[in-house]
Amino acid sequence: ILNILVITISLSFTGTPLVVAPMLLAVTFLCCWDWHRFRPMFLEAPLTRPVPRHRLENWERVGFFAFAFSLMNFFGVTRSFIPSSLAAAFLVTGILAGIATLGRFLWLWRTGRLPGLINTLD
Known part of the structure; x- marks a missing residue:
């Protein structure tokens, strides 16, 4: 770039x-x-701890898919590929999916229940 x-x-x-x-x-x-992931390419010292991998839960997959699907279809409406009568439905569905996914993430974050998120830079 x-x-x-x-x-x-x-x-x-x-x-x-x-x-x-x-x-x-x-x-x-x-x-x-992502420096902790690139570090072994540039330095000879290996990582002392394994890099954690965050696995998406089903609610995250559904939320991201619904948001992306709604967003793509909304832009399809703006380009006249999809009937404009569906624009409001796609917009509302996308906003609700985004809010639900963000809300669930924030709830898990505040309660300390996010799996696999460990600070590896200590």
Whole structure:
């Protein structure tokens, strides 16, 4: 993404650097977030503890699928691929699925019941 940012700046594309620069920042943050996974590629010292893997529960799968399905269909309505009479149904379903999934995640987080989330950076 850095090369795309350099090219867009050098060719004076208007507005594109405003999109690509935050994307580069997001990729940098994600690489820092997963440093414990990248670390063995750059350092000879192995990890002292295994990297935990978070497994999605059924409610998470259903919530994410319903949200993604509703979002894709809502954009299908905006592009006239799907009848516009279904727009409200897809919008409401997506919002409810997103709120339910987020609410369940926050409830598990606050009660300390999230499986597999261990701070490995201590």
